[in-house]
Every structure is written in structure tokens, then in C-alpha cells.
Amino acid sequence: MKHTHFICKRAALAVTLVLLLSSVTVASGGSASIRVGYTFNDDTGSMAVNQPTYNTYEGLGLSLSDVHYRWDNGTYLTADLRNITMNNRNVRAWIGKPGRFSLSATNDQYRRVYDWSGGDFTRRRNTSVQGMYQPSRYFKFFGGYGRTDKHGTTSFFLPALSDSIVSRGDWSQTRYNVGGQVGDKHGLVKVEYRRFDITDHTAMAADRKADQVDVTATSAVPGFRQIFLAGGLNYRKDIIETSITELSTNQYWGAGKFYFTPTLLLDYRLVFATTKRNSPSQEIDNLQNTVTLAKSWGRWGGIRAGYESRIIDDILSRTISNGVLTNVWARPTSRLYLSGLFATRKADAETSLTVLGDENRTRGGATIRYSHPDWGTIGARWEGRFRRNNELNSSVDYNVASGDLNLERARYGRLSVSYSYYMGTYENRSDVTSYKFRDHVLSGHVYPVAYRNLTFDAGGTWYRSRRDQDIEKFNLDFGASYRFPKGHRLEVRYNVFNYDDYHFIDKYYTANIVEISFIKDVQF
Amino acid sequence: MKNSIALTRRLAWVVAMTLLPFSFVASTRAQSNPVDADCLNCHDGYDKSLIGSSHRLASTVKNPASTVACISCHDGWQKHMEDPNKDNITNPSRLAGKDAVTACSECHTPHRNLDNYGFDVHTELQTNCAACHKVHNNAGKLLVDGDARFCWNCHQNTKVAFARRSAHPVKQGNVSCLSCHRFVRKVDQDLSYAFSYVCRDCHPDRGGPNLYEHEPVVAYSTDGRGCMECHDPHGSENDQLLKQPPDRLCATCHATPAKHATAHQGAFAGVDCLTCHGQIHGSSTKPALLNDDLDAVFGLNCWLCHYVK
Numbered sequence: 001m002k003h004t005h006f007i008c009k010r011a012a013l014a015v016t017l018v019l020l021l022s023s024v025t026v027a028s029g030g031s032a033s034i035r036v037g038y039t040f041n042d043d044t045g046s047m048a049v050n051q052p053t054y055n056t057y058e059g060l061g062l063s064l065s066d067v068h069y070r071w072d073n074g075t076y077l078t079a080d081l082r083n084i085t086m087n088n089r090n091v092r093a094w095i096g097k098p099g100r101f102s103l104s105a106t107n108d109q110y111r112r113v114y115d116w117s118g119g120d121f122t123r124r125r126n127t128s129v130q131g132m133y134q135p136s137r138y139f140k141f142f143g144g145y146g147r148t149d150k151h152g153t154t155s156f157f158l159p160a161l162s163d164s165i166v167s168r169g170d171w172s173q174t175r176y177n178v179g180g181q182v183g184d185k186h187g188l189v190k191v192e193y194r195r196f197d198i199t200d201h202t203a204m205a206a207d208r209k210a211d212q213v214d215v216t217a218t219s220a221v222p223g224f225r226q227i228f229l230a231g232g233l234n235y236r237k238d239i240i241e242t243s244i245t246e247l248s249t250n251q252y253w254g255a256g257k258f259y260f261t262p263t264l265l266l267d268y269r270l271v272f273a274t275t276k277r278n279s280p281s282q283e284i285d286n287l288q289n290t291v292t293l294a295k296s297w298g299r300w301g302g303i304r305a306g307y308e309s310r311i312i313d314d315i316l317s318r319t320i321s322n323g324v325l326t327n328v329w330a331r332p333t334s335r336l337y338l339s340g341l342f343a344t345r346k347a348d349a350e351t352s353l354t355v356l357g358d359e360n361r362t363r364g365g366a367t368i369r370y371s372h373p374d375w376g377t378i379g380a381r382w383e384g385r386f387r388r389n390n391e392l393n394s395s396v397d398y399n400v401a402s403g404d405l406n407l408e409r410a411r412y413g414r415l416s417v418s419y420s421y422y423m424g425t426y427e428n429r430s431d432v433t434s435y436k437f438r439d440h441v442l443s444g445h446v447y448p449v450a451y452r453n454l455t456f457d458a459g460g461t462w463y464r465s466r467r468d469q470d471i472e473k474f475n476l477d478f479g480a481s482y483r484f485p486k487g488h489r490l491e492v493r494y495n496v497f498n499y500d501d502y503h504f505i506d507k508y509y510t511a512n513i514v515e516i517s518f519i520k521d522v523q524f
Numbered sequence: 525m526k527n528s529i530a531l532t533r534r535l536a537w538v539v540a541m542t543l544l545p546f547s548f549v550a551s552t553r554a555q556s557n558p559v560d561a562d563c564l565n566c567h568d569g570y571d572k573s574l575i576g577s578s579h580r581l582a583s584t585v586k587n588p589a590s591t592v593a594c595i596s597c598h599d600g601w602q603k604h605m606e607d608p609n610k611d612n613i614t615n616p617s618r619l620a621g622k623d624a625v626t627a628c629s630e631c632h633t634p635h636r637n638l639d640n641y642g643f644d645v646h647t648e649l650q651t652n653c654a655a656c657h658k659v660h661n662n663a664g665k666l667l668v669d670g671d672a673r674f675c676w677n678c679h680q681n682t683k684v685a686f687a688r689r690s691a692h693p694v695k696q697g698n699v700s701c702l703s704c705h706r707f708v709r710k711v712d713q714d715l716s717y718a719f720s721y722v723c724r725d726c727h728p729d730r731g732g733p734n735l736y737e738h739e740p741v742v743a744y745s746t747d748g749r750g751c752m753e754c755h756d757p758h759g760s761e762n763d764q765l766l767k768q769p770p771d772r773l774c775a776t777c778h779a780t781p782a783k784h785a786t787a788h789q790g791a792f793a794g795v796d797c798l799t800c801h802g803q804i805h806g807s808s809t810k811p812a813l814l815n816d817d818l819d820a821v822f823g824l825n826c827w828l829c830h831y832v833k
């Protein structure tokens with residue numbers, strides 16, 4: 001423990017020295033926005049149903065945003081510290097000299113509510129620090145620390161018991177990483193070691209640790225600039241400390257990119273992964289080969305087609321899958337963009353020991369987008385995913401169709417509108433009913449140009465889920481800001497949230513949230 | 525001696541003649557190239573928008589790591605100096621097709637240095653680098669914005685998905701697209717193998733190893749399984765990002781055991797699978813992935829039938 005403290009102390013000292021040496025010259029200035037605001041929340045209903053308001057708190061908030069500070073020697077500081085004084089704080093800071101060093105830190109918290117009154121909730125807290133030092137353009141060293149904590153109680157109402165099941169969770173994960181990189185734009189070698197320690201404070205049996213090593217090498221072939229090669233190794237070992245259960249993975253990969261001509265490209269990728277567990281003993285090998293050929297015609301368009309094979313072999317069972325994939329894109333004029341995608345894969349289970357059996361998966365997509373340099377863009381998109389498993393007698397049909405419009409005129413302002421329609425049909429195994437949903441999401445926002453010192457914006461989102469679900473929710477969002485002389489601003493934001501689940505009388509929620517902020521822009 | 529002097533003279537003459545054209549070219553360029561100050565006469569303040577990045581103008585800092593000037597990226601300055609029309613100068617962010625990528629790849633290899641194995645679909649589709657990066661910007665990695673909202677300009681349907689009933693808190697700013705899509709360790713389009721690791725970064729309590737595993741959770745394969753088998757990370761109409769409600773999700777792969785259909789349709793009608801099989805992501809104590817605290821929830825009722833497990 002003493003030794004660890006000693007190492008931390010030395011690391012901190014080294015970082016401080018690097019910072020001091022790199023930023024010893026006179027500061028040349030910066031800017032920031034200081035925001036002091038109060039959030040009022042008037043809500044009714046179950047706090048457990050409306051996700052966007054889980055992490056909302058009533059109270060006084062202090063933020064320091066858009067912080068930029070630069071020194072004459074090129075060292076730069078940026079920071080965005082939101083709601084420092086509140087439980088939903090989200091802070092980030094970065095200092096560095098591009099091409100020489102950087103140090104970044106983040107911290108944020110998120111609450112998820114499980115019961116009507118908000119008494120049962122979990123809170124997740126993330127903290128991370130990452131540093132990088134680059135003694136020359138060819139060498140880079142980096143490392144960092146991260147910690148994620150989650151604690152609190154969850155509860156689910158169980159109609160059979162007419163009561164809720166409440167359970168407590170409390171775990172933390174710490175992460176360390178350190179690595180180095182050597183190379184230039186023609187190629188590089190990168191090595192990174194990562195360590196994870198997961199501690200479950202409620203059940204020691206779940207404590208575990210993991211070590212991970214990633215090695216990556218990429219290079220253009222000397223004398224053959226049309227050939228580019230890459231390869232690497234990913235190793236990871238997870239251990240449950242109490243039972244000495246070990247899970248280790250070795251993944252080797254290689255890839256090649258061959259330009260026959262500047263517009264005709266052949267890609268090849270190979271992945272071989274083997275995973276072993278000691279208790280109960282298990283070993284699975286995976287082999288994947290993918291080859292694609294791509295042809296492009298300048299800015300007019302391109303096509304890519306490929307073949308993929310995968311083998312999963314765990315000695316007792318073996319699954320082989322073969323697939324094809326293709327995508328095309330075209331830009332017939334500089335304003336119009338079209339693209340399409342199709343991929344399908346068939347998996348054959350050679351033995352009957354696998355759970356899932358033979359399976360077909362297909363996906364497709366299409367996009368059309370028109371961009372006008374003076375007006376904005378309009379686009380539409382379709383995406384579909386389909387799965388068939390005759391052995392399980394189950395199937396999935398999932399489609400999404402979307403449209404969006406973005407208008408921008410310097411004289412009037414900006415408007416964005418988007419709509420998506422989701423269709424899902426799940427045919428489950430024959431003895432259970434199927435599941436269907438049809439979801440609509442409509443959202444839009446308008447930002448008119450400022451009138452004198454007053455800016456205003458308004459928007460909203462409407463969501464409706466039909467068929468097996470019957471949920472409707474919406475959010476209206478209004479904002480106004482008045483700019484006083486000498487860099488002061490007064491900002492008011494009003495949000496309405498509403499949620500109704502028409503299948504359950506007690507699953508509803510309405511909130512009126514008003515945030516009034518006073519903002520001071522400062523130069524220093 | 526005379527010979528050696530003559531030889532030295534000849535050698536010096538040859539060297540001088542060889543170097544002369546180069547020195548001429550160099551001096552010509554030095555005289556006619558605009559310096560950054562000439563550009564900044566009209567484009568005032570543009571140097572400040574580069575000061576926090578590797579593209580900062582070499583003329584504005586001490587000991588620059590690289591020698592970047594305005595004309596490093598903006599080609600066609602000769603004509604622009606004569607006729608300062610915006611059409612007379614190259615703006616890399618407005619280029620289309622292959623030029624959109626090659627303008628930056630003169631110095632940068634697109635995403636190769638980020639472990640992406642040189643196979644980036646954005647590059648293949650000739651997406652302009654400016655769709656995600658803004659050079660005249662002091663943000664980290666020159667991204668257009670720190671919350672990665674720029675992804676939504678093209679991926680509109682994904683943006684809309686975050687407004688569904690349950691979704692990762694992207695709109696609240698706790699995570700961004702780049703929290704999961706990091707351009708690293710990307711092996712194939714399905715990313716199942718990598719995704720298992722990506723999800724574990726924030727959800728370590730859900731990953732293996734466990735003494736008793738749930739096959740789709742561990743997914744020690746590159747075959748498109750993993751967390752995405754049951755969850756839709758971009759947004760779902762069901763709670764906890766589930767693709768189906770809990771009472772039906774399990775039926776995708778599992779038939780209801782006969783005894784469940786009789787015994788559990790009585791007093792416990794309406795109970796879904798997860799009520800009892802709560803350790804669905806793997807268990808170190810229960811082979812059937814049952815809750816450890818079933819006794820506390822149901823009293824001893826369970827053990828009247830399930831005395832073995």
C-alpha cells in the first residue's frame with residue numbers, strides 16, 4: 001500500500017513538473033462564462049417512469065462553462081464545469097500543449113429512479129483522469145485512471161405479491177491504463193496495458209479483476225505505397241477472486257489494404273480469437289475472414305462488395321456462417337447524396353448442441369439526402385433488420401423509416417424537424433405470444449435570429465408507442481435569453497414533460513421545470 | 525598539388541551548379557509566398573481559432589512543433605491575392621469526393637493512427653473530414669463539438685431513437701456517441717466482440733466470468749451476439765433498453781418449461797422470467813441463474829418444488 005502511495009506521489013510530481021516546465025511563460029489571456037441559476041421543479045406522478053427527468057434536481061446551480069485560457073508558449077486550457085454544486089454535476093477540463101502533452105479530467109453523476117416517490121434510486125458516478133506526453137513527434141506515452149461507482153436500491157413492483165421487490169446494489173470499478181506509441185504517418189506500433197478492479201460491496205463473491213494488453217501495429221509497405229498492412233493482439237484475463245474462476249481471451253487480427261489502382265481497393269481482414277475458462281472448463285475458438293472489393297468513381301459514387309465467413313468452435317459444437325455484404329453510394333450532383341446497404345448471413349450449426357441452431361440474419365438500408373448551400377438539408381432514411389430461426393420457430397422484423405429537414409437562413413434563423421417510424425414484429429417460440437410495436441417520434445426545434453438583445457428558441461418532442469405498448473409522452477422546451485451591456489445575460493428555460501402509460505393507471509408523470517440563470521461572460 | 529586544386533575547383537563548380545537551381549526556386553518561393561500576416565490582414569482573428577490546436581500558425585508561437593501556415597491548407601493563394609474572391613481559394617471543408625479526404629491526408633492518415641486498422645467507413649464513403657472535425661476550433665481532437673452532436677447531422681434516425689422510452693443519457697450529456705463508438709478496436713461491422721468490452725467499461729457487473737454463464741451475455745464469439753442480443757443501446761420502447769418486454773424477451777430462444785406453464789400460472793400468474801431468474805447476466809451461485817434472495821421474496825414457497833436447485 002505504501003509502495004502504491006509512493007508511486008502515485010511520484011507520478012503526481014512528474015505531471016506537475018511537466019505542467020510547470022511547459023507553462024512557465026506569461027499568460028496571454030482567456031475567457032469564460034459564469035452561470036448562476038436556480039431550477040424549480042413542479043412535478044406529479046411516478047418519478048420512475050420518465051427517463052429524461054431522472055437526473056433533474058431542484059436547487060441552486062453554479063456552472064463555469066466555455067473556459068479557454070492560453071499561454072504564449074502554446075499551452076491551452078479548456079473547461080466545461082456544469083452544475084458544480086448539484087448532484088447532477090458534469091465537469092470536464094483539459095490542459096495541454098498540442099503535440100507535447102495533455103492532461104484531462106472528467107467527473108459526472110447520473111441518477112436512475114425506481115419508485116413512485118424517488119426514494120429508491122441508484123446513482124452512478126464516473127471519474128477519470130488521462131494524461132499524455134509526447135517527447136517528439138515520433139513517440140507518445142499515455143496513461144490514466146478511472147473509477148465508476150454505482151450504489152443505491154432498485155425496486156420492482158410484483159403484482160403477484162402486491163408488493164415491490166427491493167434490492168440493494170453497491171459496486172465500484174477502478175481502471176488504470178498505461179501505454180506508449182512509436183511511429184509516424186507511414187506506420188506505428190502502439191502498446192497499451194489496462195487493469196480493472198471490480199469490487200462488489202454487497203457480495204464479495206462477485207469481486208473480480210481483469211488485465212488487458214493491446215498491441216497494434218500498422219504500416220505502409222516500403223516501396224509499395226499502394227499496400228497497407230495492420231495487425232495486432234488483444235489479450236484479456238478476468239478472474240473472480242473468491243472462486244479462482246478465470247476467463248482469458250487471446251485475439252489476433254490482421255488486415256491488408258491493397259490499391260490496385262487509386263480507385264480500386266481490396267480489403268482483407270482476419271480475426272482469430274480463442275477464449276478459455278478454467279471452471280467449468282470451456283474453450284471456444286473463433287475464426288473470421290472478410291474480403292471486400294471497392295471501386296469508386298471520383299466524387300460521383302462508389303460500390304463495395306464483400307464476402308465473410310465465420311467459424312465458432314467449442315469442441316462440442318461448431319457453427320459456420322457465411323455472409324455477403326454490399327453497399328453503394330452516389331452523388332449525381334454536388335447537392336444530392338444516395339446510398340444503400342445490404343448484408344445477409346446464414347449460420348449453420350453443425351451439431352445440435354448449440355442453443356440457437358441455424359439462423360439467417362439480413363439487414364438493409366437506404367439513404368437519400370439533398371443539401372442546398374443556402375437553405376439547408378432534407379433527407380430520408382430506411383433501415384431494416386430481419387432474423388429467421390426455423391429451429392426455434394422465431395423471427396424478428398425490425399424497420400425504421402426516418403425523415404428530417406434542416407433549414408437555415410441568416411435573415412430568419414434555423415429550423416430542424418425530424419420524424420421516425422419504428423415497426424417491430426417479434427414472433428417468439430410457438431408456445432408464447434408474439435410481440436409487436438409501432439413507435440412514432442416527432443421532434444423539432446426553431447431558433448429565430450436575435451431581436452435586438454433578445455434571443456428565443458422553442459422545440460418539442462412527441463413519442464407514441466402502439467400495439468403491445470400504449471405509451472404517449474412529450475416534452476416542450478422554450479428558452480429566452482436577454483443580453484445586457486458589458487457581457488451579462490439573463491436566461492430562462494421552461495420545460496414541460498408528460499408521460500402516460502395507458503395500460504397502467506399509476507404510470508404517469510407530469511413535470512414543469514423552470515431554470516432561471518444569470519450569466520456573466522468574463523475576459524481575463 | 526596543381527591537380528588537386530583543379531580538382532577541387534571543378535568539384536566546387538559542379539556543386540555550385542547543382543545547387544543553383546534549388547536556391548533560385550527557394551528564393552523565388554520565399555519572395556512570393558504570402559506570410560500569415562498578409563492573410564490575417566483581411567481574415568482577422570483566424571489565428572486565434574487555431575491557437576489551441578496542432579494547426580496553430582508557426583508564425584504565432586515560439587518553438588512551433590510543426591510549420592503550419594495558412595497556405596498549408598488553403599491552396600490557390602496566388603489568384604486569391606489578385607482577386608480576393610472566396611471562389612479563388614481552396615476551402616477543404618467544402619471539397620467533395622476524394623478531394624474531401626485527401627486534402628487532410630497530405631499530413632494525416634485518416635484514422636489509421638487510431639487503431640481502426642485503416643478501415644473507416646467514413647473515409648470509404650468519402651465523407652469530408654469537416655463533417656466531424658473543425659480545424660478553426662480549439663476543441664479536443666478538433667471535434668465540431670464536445671458532445672459529439674455532429675454525428676446526428678448524418679445519423680438522424682439514431683438521434684431520434686434517443687427520444688424513445690428508454691435510452692442511454694446522451695441528450696442529458698452524461699455519455700456521447702464517442703463513449704461507445706471510439707474508432708478503436710473495431711474488428712468488423714457487428715462489433716460484437718468489441719462491444720462486449722465497450723459495454724463492460726461502464727457495466728462491469730454485467731460481464732463474465734461467472735461460474736454459471738448465460739450464453740448470449742458472454743458471447744465469446746465474433747458472431748454478432750453479446751449484449752445486443754437483448755438490448756437496443758440507442759433506444760427502446762421497453763424499460764432498460766430491452767428489445768421486448770421481460771415477459772416475452774426470453775421466449776426468443778427459450779420455450780416455457782412445462783412445469784412453469786402449470787405451476788406458475790396459478791398464484792404467480794403475471795410473474796415474468798426475471799422475477800425469479802434475476803441473475804440473468806450470469807451467476808456464481810445458482811446454475812439456473814435464480815435470485816439469491818428468493819427466500820426473502822417468496823418465503824419458502826419456491827423450495828416446495830425447487831428443493832434441488
